[in-house]
Amino acid sequence: MIFGAILAGGTGQRMKNDSLPKQFLELCGKPIIIHTLEKFWTCTRFDAVYLGIHKDWIDYMLDLIRRFLPDQKDQIIVVCGGEDRNSTLFNVIDRVEKDHGVSEEHIIVTHDAVRPFVTLRMIEENIDAAVKYGAADTVIPAVDTIICSNDGKTIASVLDRRQLYQVQTPQSFQISLLKNLYGTLSEEERGLLTDACSICTVRNQPVHLVEGSDTNIKITTPGDLKIAQAMMEAGA
Amino acid sequence: MIFGAILAGGTGQRMKNDSLPKQFLELCGKPIIIHTLEKFWTCTRFDAVYLGIHKDWIDYMLDLIRRFLPDQKDQIIVVCGGEDRNSTLFNVIDRVEKDHGVSEEHIIVTHDAVRPFVTLRMIEENIDAAVKYGAADTVIPAVDTIICSNDGKTIASVLDRRQLYQVQTPQSFQISLLKNLYGTLSEEERGLLTDACSICTVRNQPVHLVEGSDTNIKITTPGDLKIAQAMMEAGA
Numbered sequence: 111m112i113f114g115a116i117l118a119g120g121t122g123q124r125m126k127n128d129s130l131p132k133q134f135l136e137l138c139g140k141p142i143i144i145h146t147l148e149k150f151w152t153c154t155r156f157d158a159v160y161l162g163i164h165k166d167w168i169d170y171m172l173d174l175i176r177r178f179l180p181d182q183k184d185q186i187i188v189v190c191g192g193e194d195r196n197s198t199l200f201n202v203i204d205r206v207e208k209d210h211g212v213s214e215e216h217i218i219v220t221h222d223a224v225r226p227f228v229t230l231r232m233i234e235e236n237i238d239a240a241v242k243y244g245a246a247d248t249v250i251p252a253v254d255t256i257i258c259s260n261d262g263k264t265i266a267s268v269l270d271r272r273q274l275y276q277v278q279t280p281q282s283f284q285i286s287l288l289k290n291l292y293g294t295l296s297e298e299e300r301g302l303l304t305d306a307c308s309i310c311t312v313r314n315q316p317v318h319l320v321e322g323s324d325t326n327i328k329i330t331t332p333g334d335l336k337i338a339q340a341m342m343e344a345g346a
Numbered sequence: 347m348i349f350g351a352i353l354a355g356g357t358g359q360r361m362k363n364d365s366l367p368k369q370f371l372e373l374c375g376k377p378i379i380i381h382t383l384e385k386f387w388t389c390t391r392f393d394a395v396y397l398g399i400h401k402d403w404i405d406y407m408l409d410l411i412r413r414f415l416p417d418q419k420d421q422i423i424v425v426c427g428g429e430d431r432n433s434t435l436f437n438v439i440d441r442v443e444k445d446h447g448v449s450e451e452h453i454i455v456t457h458d459a460v461r462p463f464v465t466l467r468m469i470e471e472n473i474d475a476a477v478k479y480g481a482a483d484t485v486i487p488a489v490d491t492i493i494c495s496n497d498g499k500t501i502a503s504v505l506d507r508r509q510l511y512q513v514q515t516p517q518s519f520q521i522s523l524l525k526n527l528y529g530t531l532s533e534e535e536r537g538l539l540t541d542a543c544s545i546c547t548v549r550n551q552p553v554h555l556v557e558g559s560d561t562n563i564k565i566t567t568p569g570d571l572k573i574a575q576a577m578m579e580a581g582a
Contacts, residue, residue, distance in 0.1 A: 247501060249493060255513035255541050256492060257485060258505075265483060265553040266509075268544040273502075277491035305491050308504040317501040324567070331560070337573045 118223035119191025354459035355427025381462035
Protein backbone atom coordinates (compact mmCIF):
# COMPACT_ATOMS: atom_id res chain seq x y z
CA MET A 111 0.00 0.00 0.00
CA ILE A 112 1.08 3.60 -0.54
CA PHE A 113 0.92 6.25 2.17
CA GLY A 114 1.58 9.97 2.28
CA ALA A 115 3.27 11.46 5.36
CA ILE A 116 3.12 15.22 5.59
CA LEU A 117 5.46 16.37 8.34
CA ALA A 118 4.60 19.46 10.36
CA GLY A 119 5.95 18.63 13.79
CA GLY A 120 7.54 22.04 14.35
CA THR A 121 6.07 25.24 15.72
CA GLY A 122 7.81 27.56 13.26
CA GLN A 123 10.13 29.80 15.27
CA ARG A 124 11.80 31.15 12.14
CA MET A 125 8.65 32.91 10.91
CA LYS A 126 8.69 35.45 13.76
CA ASN A 127 4.99 34.88 14.12
CA ASP A 128 3.93 34.61 17.73
CA SER A 129 0.73 32.70 17.25
CA LEU A 130 0.47 30.52 14.15
CA PRO A 131 3.09 27.95 13.08
CA LYS A 132 4.08 28.60 9.46
CA GLN A 133 2.19 25.60 8.02
CA PHE A 134 -1.08 27.23 9.13
CA LEU A 135 -0.45 30.68 7.63
CA GLU A 136 -2.77 31.53 4.77
CA LEU A 137 -1.89 31.68 1.10
CA CYS A 138 -4.68 32.97 -1.12
CA GLY A 139 -7.25 32.37 1.60
CA LYS A 140 -6.25 28.84 2.57
CA PRO A 141 -3.70 27.48 5.08
CA ILE A 142 -0.41 26.35 3.51
CA ILE A 143 -0.86 22.79 4.82
CA ILE A 144 -4.25 22.54 3.09
CA HIS A 145 -2.66 23.52 -0.24
CA THR A 146 -0.05 20.82 0.34
CA LEU A 147 -2.70 18.22 1.20
CA GLU A 148 -4.64 19.12 -1.93
CA LYS A 149 -1.55 18.53 -4.04
CA PHE A 150 -1.21 15.06 -2.50
CA TRP A 151 -4.86 14.50 -3.25
CA THR A 152 -4.28 14.97 -6.98
CA CYS A 153 -2.40 11.63 -6.83
CA THR A 154 -4.89 8.77 -6.81
CA ARG A 155 -2.41 6.12 -5.65
CA PHE A 156 -2.46 6.94 -1.90
CA ASP A 157 -4.37 4.58 0.38
CA ALA A 158 -4.20 7.19 3.14
CA VAL A 159 -2.35 10.40 3.98
CA TYR A 160 -0.93 10.83 7.48
CA LEU A 161 -0.09 14.17 9.06
CA GLY A 162 2.56 14.47 11.76
CA ILE A 163 1.42 17.48 13.82
CA HIS A 164 2.82 19.08 16.98
CA LYS A 165 0.68 18.00 19.94
CA ASP A 166 -0.48 21.54 20.69
CA TRP A 167 -1.99 21.90 17.21
CA ILE A 168 -3.79 18.59 16.65
CA ASP A 169 -7.28 19.93 17.42
CA TYR A 170 -6.64 22.95 15.24
CA MET A 171 -5.59 20.67 12.35
CA LEU A 172 -8.61 18.41 12.76
CA ASP A 173 -10.80 21.47 12.51
CA LEU A 174 -9.06 22.59 9.31
CA ILE A 175 -9.62 19.18 7.73
CA ARG A 176 -13.33 19.31 8.59
CA ARG A 177 -13.58 22.77 7.06
CA PHE A 178 -11.49 22.42 3.93
CA LEU A 179 -11.43 18.69 3.11
CA PRO A 180 -14.66 17.22 4.52
CA ASP A 181 -14.89 14.52 1.82
CA GLN A 182 -11.38 13.22 2.51
CA LYS A 183 -11.49 13.33 6.28
CA ASP A 184 -11.57 9.57 6.71
CA GLN A 185 -8.43 9.10 4.64
CA ILE A 186 -6.45 11.84 6.45
CA ILE A 187 -5.05 10.65 9.77
CA VAL A 188 -3.50 13.08 12.22
CA VAL A 189 -0.62 11.70 14.31
CA CYS A 190 1.21 13.37 17.19
CA GLY A 191 4.63 14.72 16.17
CA GLY A 192 7.83 13.86 18.03
CA GLU A 193 10.83 15.76 19.35
CA ASP A 194 12.47 16.03 15.94
CA ARG A 195 11.78 15.26 12.31
CA ASN A 196 12.76 11.59 12.45
CA SER A 197 10.73 10.87 15.56
CA THR A 198 7.71 12.51 13.91
CA LEU A 199 8.30 10.28 10.87
CA PHE A 200 8.57 7.14 13.00
CA ASN A 201 5.44 8.08 14.94
CA VAL A 202 3.66 8.13 11.59
CA ILE A 203 5.18 4.79 10.57
CA ASP A 204 4.07 3.21 13.86
CA ARG A 205 0.54 4.40 13.21
CA VAL A 206 0.57 3.16 9.59
CA GLU A 207 1.58 -0.31 10.79
CA LYS A 208 -1.03 -0.24 13.55
CA ASP A 209 -3.71 0.65 10.97
CA HIS A 210 -2.53 -1.50 8.06
CA GLY A 211 -0.18 -4.14 9.46
CA VAL A 212 3.48 -4.74 8.64
CA SER A 213 4.30 -5.41 4.99
CA GLU A 214 7.33 -5.21 2.76
CA GLU A 215 5.08 -3.61 0.17
CA HIS A 216 4.26 -0.50 2.21
CA ILE A 217 5.69 2.70 0.72
CA ILE A 218 5.73 6.05 2.49
CA VAL A 219 6.05 9.38 0.65
CA THR A 220 7.24 11.94 3.22
CA HIS A 221 6.87 15.66 2.51
CA ASP A 222 7.34 19.02 4.21
CA ALA A 223 3.99 20.61 5.07
CA VAL A 224 5.44 23.97 4.00
CA ARG A 225 6.21 22.95 0.41
CA PRO A 226 2.80 23.49 -1.23
CA PHE A 227 4.24 23.75 -4.76
CA VAL A 228 5.11 20.06 -5.02
CA THR A 229 3.77 18.63 -8.30
CA LEU A 230 1.91 15.46 -9.19
CA ARG A 231 4.87 14.49 -11.41
CA MET A 232 7.27 14.63 -8.44
CA ILE A 233 4.91 12.58 -6.26
CA GLU A 234 4.40 9.92 -8.94
CA GLU A 235 8.13 9.64 -9.64
CA ASN A 236 8.79 9.31 -5.90
CA ILE A 237 6.34 6.43 -5.63
CA ASP A 238 7.78 4.69 -8.70
CA ALA A 239 11.38 5.10 -7.48
CA ALA A 240 10.60 3.94 -3.94
CA VAL A 241 8.82 0.84 -5.30
CA LYS A 242 11.69 0.05 -7.64
CA TYR A 243 14.76 1.05 -5.62
CA GLY A 244 13.58 1.24 -1.99
CA ALA A 245 14.36 4.93 -1.43
CA ALA A 246 14.00 8.20 -3.33
CA ASP A 247 14.89 11.84 -2.73
CA THR A 248 13.75 14.95 -4.61
CA VAL A 249 16.64 17.29 -5.47
CA ILE A 250 17.68 20.20 -7.67
CA PRO A 251 21.21 21.00 -8.87
CA ALA A 252 22.93 23.35 -6.41
CA VAL A 253 22.33 26.98 -7.37
CA ASP A 254 25.04 28.70 -5.33
CA THR A 255 28.71 27.91 -5.11
CA ILE A 256 29.20 25.85 -1.95
CA ILE A 257 32.33 26.02 0.16
CA CYS A 258 33.46 23.89 3.06
CA SER A 259 35.02 25.43 6.17
CA ASN A 260 36.24 23.39 9.12
CA ASP A 261 36.69 26.33 11.48
CA GLY A 262 34.06 28.82 10.23
CA LYS A 263 36.85 31.33 9.58
CA THR A 264 38.54 30.37 6.35
CA ILE A 265 37.65 28.28 3.30
CA ALA A 266 38.90 24.69 3.40
CA SER A 267 37.69 23.88 -0.10
CA VAL A 268 35.38 25.13 -2.85
CA LEU A 269 33.24 22.12 -3.74
CA ASP A 270 32.66 21.00 -7.32
CA ARG A 271 29.16 22.31 -7.91
CA ARG A 272 28.51 19.95 -10.82
CA GLN A 273 28.12 17.05 -8.35
CA LEU A 274 26.07 18.90 -5.73
CA TYR A 275 22.32 18.94 -5.28
CA GLN A 276 20.01 20.72 -2.85
CA VAL A 277 17.58 18.41 -1.09
CA GLN A 278 13.86 19.14 -1.25
CA THR A 279 11.00 16.78 -0.49
CA PRO A 280 9.22 14.38 -1.11
CA GLN A 281 11.56 11.73 0.25
CA SER A 282 10.11 8.26 -0.12
CA PHE A 283 10.92 4.86 1.31
CA GLN A 284 9.91 1.26 1.59
CA ILE A 285 8.80 1.36 5.21
CA SER A 286 10.35 -1.99 6.20
CA LEU A 287 13.69 -1.02 4.66
CA LEU A 288 13.82 2.32 6.47
CA LYS A 289 12.83 0.74 9.79
CA ASN A 290 15.49 -1.96 9.46
CA LEU A 291 18.19 0.58 8.69
CA TYR A 292 17.10 2.87 11.55
CA GLY A 293 17.28 -0.14 13.88
CA THR A 294 20.99 -0.51 13.14
CA LEU A 295 21.84 3.09 14.17
CA SER A 296 23.43 4.03 17.48
CA GLU A 297 21.81 6.71 19.65
CA GLU A 298 24.53 9.12 18.51
CA GLU A 299 23.88 8.37 14.84
CA ARG A 300 20.16 8.91 15.35
CA GLY A 301 20.89 12.36 16.75
CA LEU A 302 23.14 13.26 13.82
CA LEU A 303 21.18 11.84 10.88
CA THR A 304 18.35 14.35 10.90
CA ASP A 305 17.62 13.74 7.22
CA ALA A 306 15.95 10.37 6.59
CA CYS A 307 17.95 9.85 3.39
CA SER A 308 21.12 9.98 5.50
CA ILE A 309 19.87 6.89 7.33
CA CYS A 310 20.01 5.08 3.99
CA THR A 311 23.30 6.43 2.71
CA VAL A 312 25.31 5.73 5.88
CA ARG A 313 24.21 2.11 5.54
CA ASN A 314 24.96 2.04 1.80
CA GLN A 315 21.32 1.78 0.74
CA PRO A 316 21.07 3.53 -2.66
CA VAL A 317 18.71 6.51 -2.75
CA HIS A 318 17.37 7.26 -6.21
CA LEU A 319 17.15 10.93 -7.28
CA VAL A 320 13.89 12.51 -8.47
CA GLU A 321 14.05 15.87 -10.22
CA GLY A 322 12.59 18.67 -8.09
CA SER A 323 12.03 22.25 -9.17
CA ASP A 324 13.11 25.70 -8.07
CA THR A 325 9.43 26.45 -7.59
CA ASN A 326 9.13 23.66 -4.97
CA ILE A 327 10.13 26.14 -2.27
CA LYS A 328 10.03 25.62 1.49
CA ILE A 329 8.18 28.46 3.20
CA THR A 330 10.15 29.25 6.35
CA THR A 331 10.58 33.03 6.47
CA PRO A 332 8.31 36.05 5.92
CA GLY A 333 10.15 36.64 2.62
CA ASP A 334 9.32 33.10 1.48
CA LEU A 335 5.67 33.72 2.31
CA LYS A 336 5.63 36.80 0.08
CA ILE A 337 7.13 34.99 -2.86
CA ALA A 338 4.75 32.05 -2.32
CA GLN A 339 1.82 34.44 -2.41
CA ALA A 340 3.06 35.95 -5.66
CA MET A 341 3.63 32.47 -7.15
CA MET A 342 0.19 31.26 -6.17
CA GLU A 343 -1.49 34.36 -7.56
CA ALA A 344 0.39 33.69 -10.80
CA GLY A 345 -1.13 30.20 -10.86
CA ALA A 346 1.82 28.02 -9.76
CA MET B 347 44.16 52.09 -2.53
CA ILE B 348 40.76 50.44 -2.38
CA PHE B 349 38.61 49.76 -5.42
CA GLY B 350 35.12 48.44 -5.98
CA ALA B 351 34.46 46.13 -8.93
CA ILE B 352 30.83 45.57 -9.75
CA LEU B 353 30.54 42.73 -12.22
CA ALA B 354 27.76 42.74 -14.79
CA GLY B 355 29.38 41.13 -17.80
CA GLY B 356 26.40 38.89 -18.61
CA THR B 357 23.31 39.59 -20.64
CA GLY B 358 20.90 37.79 -18.31
CA GLN B 359 19.43 34.88 -20.26
CA ARG B 360 17.83 33.41 -17.11
CA MET B 361 15.43 36.33 -16.68
CA LYS B 362 13.42 35.45 -19.83
CA ASN B 363 13.49 39.11 -20.66
CA ASP B 364 14.19 39.72 -24.32
CA SER B 365 15.46 43.24 -24.07
CA LEU B 366 17.01 44.29 -20.76
CA PRO B 367 19.74 42.34 -18.92
CA LYS B 368 18.61 41.74 -15.35
CA GLN B 369 21.00 44.29 -13.78
CA PHE B 370 19.11 47.04 -15.61
CA LEU B 371 15.60 46.02 -14.56
CA GLU B 372 13.89 48.49 -12.26
CA LEU B 373 13.26 48.08 -8.54
CA CYS B 374 11.19 50.86 -7.01
CA GLY B 375 11.82 53.12 -9.99
CA LYS B 376 15.60 52.65 -10.26
CA PRO B 377 17.74 50.08 -12.12
CA ILE B 378 19.09 47.29 -9.90
CA ILE B 379 22.70 48.19 -10.72
CA ILE B 380 22.11 51.77 -9.53
CA HIS B 381 20.83 50.47 -6.17
CA THR B 382 23.98 48.33 -5.93
CA LEU B 383 26.23 51.28 -6.81
CA GLU B 384 24.51 53.43 -4.19
CA LYS B 385 25.23 50.77 -1.55
CA PHE B 386 28.91 50.89 -2.49
CA TRP B 387 28.74 54.66 -2.26
CA THR B 388 27.75 54.46 1.42
CA CYS B 389 31.31 53.23 2.05
CA THR B 390 33.71 56.16 2.06
CA ARG B 391 36.87 54.08 1.69
CA PHE B 392 36.71 53.47 -2.07
CA ASP B 393 39.09 55.46 -4.26
CA ALA B 394 37.05 54.48 -7.31
CA VAL B 395 34.38 51.98 -8.31
CA TYR B 396 34.78 50.06 -11.58
CA LEU B 397 31.94 48.44 -13.48
CA GLY B 398 32.53 45.46 -15.76
CA ILE B 399 29.77 45.76 -18.38
CA HIS B 400 28.98 43.71 -21.48
CA LYS B 401 30.20 45.60 -24.55
CA ASP B 402 26.69 46.00 -25.99
CA TRP B 403 25.51 47.85 -22.88
CA ILE B 404 28.34 50.27 -22.12
CA ASP B 405 26.63 53.33 -23.62
CA TYR B 406 23.42 52.46 -21.82
CA MET B 407 25.31 52.21 -18.51
CA LEU B 408 27.11 55.51 -19.05
CA ASP B 409 23.74 57.13 -19.60
CA LEU B 410 22.37 55.64 -16.36
CA ILE B 411 25.34 57.01 -14.41
CA ARG B 412 24.78 60.49 -15.85
CA ARG B 413 21.10 60.31 -14.90
CA PHE B 414 21.24 58.73 -11.45
CA LEU B 415 24.73 59.46 -10.10
CA PRO B 416 25.89 62.70 -11.77
CA ASP B 417 28.01 63.77 -8.78
CA GLN B 418 29.95 60.48 -8.70
CA LYS B 419 30.46 60.09 -12.43
CA ASP B 420 34.20 60.79 -12.31
CA GLN B 421 34.78 58.07 -9.73
CA ILE B 422 32.74 55.42 -11.58
CA ILE B 423 34.69 53.83 -14.42
CA VAL B 424 32.99 51.56 -16.94
CA VAL B 425 35.14 48.74 -18.33
CA CYS B 426 34.30 46.27 -21.10
CA GLY B 427 33.36 42.82 -19.76
CA GLY B 428 35.01 39.63 -20.96
CA GLU B 429 33.86 36.19 -22.06
CA ASP B 430 33.27 34.97 -18.51
CA ARG B 431 33.29 36.24 -14.95
CA ASN B 432 37.03 35.93 -14.41
CA SER B 433 37.95 37.65 -17.65
CA THR B 434 35.59 40.51 -16.75
CA LEU B 435 37.34 40.73 -13.37
CA PHE B 436 40.81 40.76 -14.94
CA ASN B 437 39.73 43.38 -17.47
CA VAL B 438 38.83 45.56 -14.48
CA ILE B 439 42.13 44.80 -12.76
CA ASP B 440 44.06 45.75 -15.92
CA ARG B 441 42.23 49.06 -16.01
CA VAL B 442 42.84 49.73 -12.30
CA GLU B 443 46.58 49.22 -12.81
CA LYS B 444 46.55 51.40 -15.93
CA ASP B 445 44.83 54.18 -13.94
CA HIS B 446 46.62 53.81 -10.59
CA GLY B 447 49.78 51.78 -11.21
CA VAL B 448 50.81 48.44 -9.74
CA SER B 449 50.95 48.24 -5.97
CA GLU B 450 50.86 45.53 -3.33
CA GLU B 451 48.51 47.77 -1.40
CA HIS B 452 45.71 47.73 -3.97
CA ILE B 453 42.57 45.96 -2.74
CA ILE B 454 39.61 45.09 -4.96
CA VAL B 455 36.12 44.41 -3.61
CA THR B 456 34.25 42.45 -6.29
CA HIS B 457 30.47 42.23 -6.21
CA ASP B 458 27.55 40.94 -8.29
CA ALA B 459 25.63 43.82 -9.89
CA VAL B 460 22.41 41.93 -9.12
CA ARG B 461 22.90 41.84 -5.33
CA PRO B 462 21.57 45.28 -4.34
CA PHE B 463 20.93 44.28 -0.71
CA VAL B 464 24.62 44.15 0.22
CA THR B 465 25.22 46.13 3.42
CA LEU B 466 27.87 48.62 4.48
CA ARG B 467 28.89 46.19 7.24
CA MET B 468 29.65 43.45 4.69
CA ILE B 469 31.63 45.84 2.49
CA GLU B 470 33.68 47.17 5.44
CA GLU B 471 34.43 43.67 6.73
CA ASN B 472 35.48 42.61 3.24
CA ILE B 473 37.95 45.47 3.01
CA ASP B 474 39.34 44.78 6.48
CA ALA B 475 39.73 41.04 5.80
CA ALA B 476 41.35 41.55 2.39
CA VAL B 477 43.84 44.03 3.89
CA LYS B 478 44.67 41.68 6.75
CA TYR B 479 44.53 38.23 5.10
CA GLY B 480 44.77 38.88 1.34
CA ALA B 481 41.41 37.37 0.38
CA ALA B 482 37.84 37.39 1.71
CA ASP B 483 34.54 35.79 0.73
CA THR B 484 31.01 36.58 1.92
CA VAL B 485 29.05 33.46 2.87
CA ILE B 486 26.02 32.22 4.78
CA PRO B 487 25.60 28.80 6.40
CA ALA B 488 23.99 26.37 3.95
CA VAL B 489 20.20 26.44 4.29
CA ASP B 490 19.31 23.20 2.51
CA THR B 491 20.70 19.75 3.02
CA ILE B 492 23.29 19.21 0.29
CA ILE B 493 23.97 15.83 -1.26
CA CYS B 494 26.69 14.70 -3.63
CA SER B 495 25.93 12.48 -6.60
CA ASN B 496 28.59 11.24 -9.01
CA ASP B 497 26.16 9.93 -11.64
CA GLY B 498 23.13 12.22 -11.17
CA LYS B 499 21.01 9.14 -10.43
CA THR B 500 21.71 8.12 -6.83
CA ILE B 501 23.11 9.80 -3.73
CA ALA B 502 26.83 9.21 -3.16
CA SER B 503 26.85 11.04 0.18
CA VAL B 504 24.84 13.44 2.30
CA LEU B 505 27.29 16.20 3.22
CA ASP B 506 27.69 17.45 6.78
CA ARG B 507 25.75 20.70 6.59
CA ARG B 508 27.47 22.15 9.65
CA GLN B 509 30.62 22.71 7.57
CA LEU B 510 28.93 24.02 4.42
CA TYR B 511 28.37 27.61 3.37
CA GLN B 512 26.68 29.20 0.36
CA VAL B 513 28.83 31.75 -1.40
CA GLN B 514 27.53 35.29 -1.95
CA THR B 515 29.50 38.40 -2.79
CA PRO B 516 31.45 40.64 -2.11
CA GLN B 517 34.62 38.66 -2.70
CA SER B 518 37.71 40.75 -2.05
CA PHE B 519 41.37 40.39 -2.83
CA GLN B 520 44.77 41.98 -2.73
CA ILE B 521 45.12 42.58 -6.45
CA SER B 522 48.78 41.54 -6.69
CA LEU B 523 48.11 38.31 -4.80
CA LEU B 524 45.19 37.34 -7.05
CA LYS B 525 47.13 38.17 -10.21
CA ASN B 526 50.12 36.11 -9.09
CA LEU B 527 47.94 33.11 -8.28
CA TYR B 528 46.05 33.40 -11.58
CA GLY B 529 49.37 33.47 -13.40
CA THR B 530 50.19 30.01 -12.04
CA LEU B 531 47.01 28.39 -13.42
CA SER B 532 46.91 26.22 -16.54
CA GLU B 533 44.42 27.03 -19.30
CA GLU B 534 42.31 24.09 -18.12
CA GLU B 535 42.31 25.35 -14.53
CA ARG B 536 41.29 28.81 -15.69
CA GLY B 537 38.28 27.27 -17.43
CA LEU B 538 37.26 25.31 -14.35
CA LEU B 539 37.85 27.86 -11.59
CA THR B 540 34.96 30.17 -12.40
CA ASP B 541 34.81 31.47 -8.83
CA ALA B 542 37.72 33.79 -7.99
CA CYS B 543 38.00 32.36 -4.48
CA SER B 544 38.72 28.96 -6.06
CA ILE B 545 41.83 30.50 -7.60
CA CYS B 546 43.05 31.14 -4.05
CA THR B 547 42.03 27.85 -2.48
CA VAL B 548 43.57 25.60 -5.15
CA ARG B 549 46.86 27.38 -4.48
CA ASN B 550 46.41 27.14 -0.69
CA GLN B 551 45.93 30.87 -0.20
CA PRO B 552 43.61 31.26 2.84
CA VAL B 553 40.33 33.04 2.12
CA HIS B 554 38.78 34.65 5.18
CA LEU B 555 35.00 34.35 5.65
CA VAL B 556 32.75 37.40 6.08
CA GLU B 557 29.21 36.87 7.31
CA GLY B 558 26.63 37.50 4.61
CA SER B 559 22.87 37.53 5.04
CA ASP B 560 19.87 35.71 3.64
CA THR B 561 18.63 39.11 2.48
CA ASN B 562 21.74 39.56 0.27
CA ILE B 563 19.96 37.79 -2.57
CA LYS B 564 21.09 37.49 -6.17
CA ILE B 565 18.33 38.55 -8.55
CA THR B 566 18.41 36.08 -11.43
CA THR B 567 14.82 34.96 -12.03
CA PRO B 568 11.44 36.71 -12.30
CA GLY B 569 10.58 35.24 -8.88
CA ASP B 570 13.70 36.83 -7.37
CA LEU B 571 12.67 40.17 -8.85
CA LYS B 572 9.27 39.95 -7.14
CA ILE B 573 10.78 39.20 -3.76
CA ALA B 574 13.35 41.98 -4.23
CA GLN B 575 10.55 44.43 -4.98
CA ALA B 576 8.72 43.37 -1.81
CA MET B 577 11.93 43.64 0.24
CA MET B 578 12.74 47.08 -1.09
CA GLU B 579 9.23 48.35 -0.47
CA ALA B 580 9.61 47.06 3.11
CA GLY B 581 12.76 49.16 3.43
CA ALA B 582 15.50 46.51 3.17
